[in-house]
Amino acid sequence: MNKIILLITMALLLAVACNKEDKKVNPTPGVAQFSSGGGHTMLLKTDGTLYGTGWNDRGFLGIGSATNPNKWVKVLDGVKSVTAGYQETFIIKNDNTVWATGRNLSGNLGDGTKDMRTSFVKVADNGKAVFACRYNTFILKNDNSLWATGKNEDGMLGIGATPAETSTFVKVTDNVKSVAVGTWHTLILKTNGTVWAVGFNNGGRLGDGTYVTKTELVKVADNITAVAAGYSYSLLLKNDKTVWACGWNDVGQFGITTSDLGVPTFIKVAENVNYIAAGVHSEYSVIIKTDNTLWVTGSNGYGQLATGNTNTLLTWVKAADSVKAMSAGTAHLTIQKTDGTLWAAGANDASQLGTDEATAPKTSFVKVVIP
DSSP, rough: OOOHHHHHHHHHHHHHHHHOOOOOOOOOOOOOEEEOSSSSEEEEEEOOOOEEEEEEEHHHHHHSSOOOOSSSSSEESSSSEEEESSSEEEEEESSSOOEEEOOOSSSSSOOOOOOOOOEEEEEEEEEEEEEEOSSEEEEETTTTTEEEEOOOOOGGTTOOSOOOOEEEEEEESSSSSEEOSSEEEEEETTTTTTEEEEEOOOTTTTOOSSSEEEEEEEEEEEEEEEEEEOOEEEEEETTOEEEEEEEOOOOSSSSSOSSSSSSEEEEEOOEEEEEEEOOOSSSSSEEEESSEEEEEEOTTTTTTTTTTSOOOOOEEEESSSSSEEEEEHHHEEOOOOOOOOEEEEETTTTTTTTSSSSOOOOOEEEOOOOO
């Protein structure tokens, strides 16, 4: 009798095992993109979900309120790319529409108003990339045409001296690859490798050999693969992997010492570099070299250079190894290592470092809690 019961039990177990469906566990989506802004950070995952953390008192995160969550919050699905500006955020959805949220102080959301938005509003179609700083925004469209909105003081939109401001996107030029938006000046990298500059030129930040403000685009360089712009200076990455800088070097933005604090022509400041960045509306520079080491220089008031202190750096200092990507905010820096992990340093008063808690500034890199 016991043998019969045992045989029946084994048969039932075998039947269950044979008819059991394999349950596939979906892996946690990885990081597709991250962007550090004035006091917030946006994270886009490979499945198109968008998360935000940090300051939100002007609706930067697009979560429908103007309160700081002090932790990662899910914002949207179906997102293709994200750009965190100084007090704004822009996304491109899977259908290539461009959406914006945030302060909108100068009409720089491009929605036809100067009203603050706490949720994303559609501002354009056919978007390929967005570039933003404090007062203005540029959209690169799929046909490589460039469009701009916001403050046009000193002609920094590249559309001439007038109007002084616009709240809708105006066409600037064609055949554009990338843009670097400084606080008062703009660099435009064209598809042929030339760079064109416009706007306020105090300290020689346009790199045209003068200190004269330009309200029309002026060519300043050839053979360029990337551009970056801080508050008062400019960086170029040439196709030979050298970095060149112009403008103010009063707090070590160049990573080398110069006899003049304002340099009106581009000078070589680094070599063997793959990527360049300048802090949003800020005065520090970051590069990733060809060996994946991260180097930093310049202003460091919140410890964003991850050197263990808040001392200003006048020359390049190595801050990390095995780095493949970075995003430089105003007072915080986020990096991605070659193993896919995210790390951040600097101001964290609203958890913009992605630590899921507001803390004092972090002067060394801390690991980001990926949602």
